[in-house]
Amino acid sequence: MGLKQEEMAQIGGVTRNTQGSYERDERRPDCAYLKALHAVGLDVLYVVTGMRTPMPVGKLTDEEEVLVKRYRSIPPDDQKSVRRFVQAIADDVAKNST
Structure with a gap:
């Protein structure tokens, strides 16, 4: 998405440290975080399953x-x-x- 770690954290309503733990696969994001990032274009299906959301x-x-x-x-x-x-x-x- 071209966002910096701090920008993703801010959009998702988490700290930069929490964002880093998501990226290192040490923690799992909650639904509120995923929903907030989805609103700015995050492919939630890809984050959760590794499969891209098909284009309608x-x-x-x-x-x-x-x-x-x-x-x-x-x-x-x-x-x-x-x-x-x-x-x-x-x-x-x-x-x-x-």
């Missing part, structure tokens, strides 16, 4: 809409290949981001 399908960018239309226009076997390819890239990104 209804909010596709123009480029994404073009990709979906092109995907739907190709034969089923090719769609399957595209899905495998995209999954392989997503798996690689997930593996390298941990």
Whole structure:
């Protein structure tokens, strides 16, 4: 999110020391903290599970809409290949981001 530790602590209503203990995995944040950070864009699902919150399908960018239309226009076997390819890239990104 680009926030400094002190800024996150202030938004979350905790001390900088408490924020540091969250980051070192020594303590767990409570719901009020997560709710406050969510209000400024924190992906709470990612913090809790390590999995990103999926973007709602209804909010596709123009480029994404073009990709979906092109995907739907190709034969089923090719769609399957595209899905495998995209999954392989997503798996690689997930593996390298941990």
